[in-house]
Amino acid sequence: MSVLLVGAGPGSADLLTLRAARALESAEVVVHDRLIDPSVLALVRHSAKLINVGKGPGDGFTQGHINDLLIELAQRYERVVRLKGGDPFVFGRGGEEWLALRAAGVAVEVVPGLTSALAGPLAGGIPVTHRGFSRGVVIITGHGADDDAVDLVGLGRSELTLVILMGVAQRARLARALIDDGRPATTPVAVIERAWTASQRTRRSVLGKLGDLDVHAPAIIVVGAVAALDLSETLAFVGSGVSVG
Numbered sequence: 661m662s663v664l665l666v667g668a669g670p671g672s673a674d675l676l677t678l679r680a681a682r683a684l685e686s687a688e689v690v691v692h693d694r695l696i697d698p699s700v701l702a703l704v705r706h707s708a709k710l711i712n713v714g715k716g717p718g719d720g721f722t723q724g725h726i727n728d729l730l731i732e733l734a735q736r737y738e739r740v741v742r743l744k745g746g747d748p749f750v751f752g753r754g755g756e757e758w759l760a761l762r763a764a765g766v767a768v769e770v771v772p773g774l775t776s777a778l779a780g781p782l783a784g785g786i787p788v789t790h791r792g793f794s795r796g797v798v799i800i801t802g803h804g805a806d807d808d809a810v811d812l813v814g815l816g817r818s819e820l821t822l823v824i825l826m827g828v829a830q831r832a833r834l835a836r837a838l839i840d841d842g843r844p845a846t847t848p849v850a851v852i853e854r855a856w857t858a859s860q861r862t863r864r865s866v867l868g869k870l871g872d873l874d875v876h877a878p879a880i881i882v883v884g885a886v887a888a889l890d891l892s893e894t895l896a897f898v899g900s901g902v903s904v905g
């Protein structure tokens with residue numbers, strides 16, 4: 661009994677690892693999340709079973725249901741793939757599934773994926789670190805910011821790049837918290853929607869105006885000097901007040 665816990669990468673299928681592609685091609689059943697690109701699911705054999713357990717509004721799959729389903733499938737099939745967007749272990753609850761499966765005596769193999777936290781900004785020409793701009797990156801979730809679950813204290817005063825996942829709904833609140841904690845309202849921000857898909861889009865602004873940006877999930881929010889960069893443009897940076905060190 662085993663399950664393969666596989667990272668699907670941030671979008672288009674050619675960003676899968678070879679190992680992930682092989683796992684999909686040989687799977688008998690694939691249990692996947694909502695945000696998986698159609699080009700990735702297209703690699704799954706027609707005879708294989710595809711189960712969408714995407715936790716969108718209103719469809720009753722809890723994490724407990726998903727764990728139970730995986731355990732049950734592992735007992736019935738040889739090649740079960742649990743496919744998650746990006747990397748399964750970056751806000752993907754991969755660890756919880758791994759532990760639940762192990763507790764049930766199911767062996768788990770993992771295939772890491774390219775996380776949207778690092779690859780997403782690059783879709784907008786933004787490197788998360790860049791000499792003279794940022795010496796490091798912090799990845800956080802914006803989910804739960806409404807109940808103060810996200811502790812931003814210290815992140816305002818830091819000059820590290822901040823990459824926020826699941827932050828679109830709470831963007832105004834997150835920006836305010838960072839400004840209150842010492843980040844200048846003029847700090848560059850960028851929002852990359854649907855990175856590495858056919859409909860990707862990048863919006864840029866400054867922290868003080870993040871709440872006014874018309875953006876939609878799924879998206880990555882980048883805060884910090886690198887957010888003003890667009891390495892895909894001839895002009896190496898956009899916006900003002902940022903100098904190349």
Ligand code: SAH
Pocket residue numbers: 669670671695744745746747748749750751752774775776777780824825826827852853854855856857877878879880
């Ligand atoms: N495990 C995933 C993240 C899951 S949390 C990973 O490693 O990428 C879901 C959040 O990821 C979304 O709310 C969004 O912030 C981000 N996300 C995932 N795919 C994305 C994409 N293609 N473009 C922009 N953001 C994405």
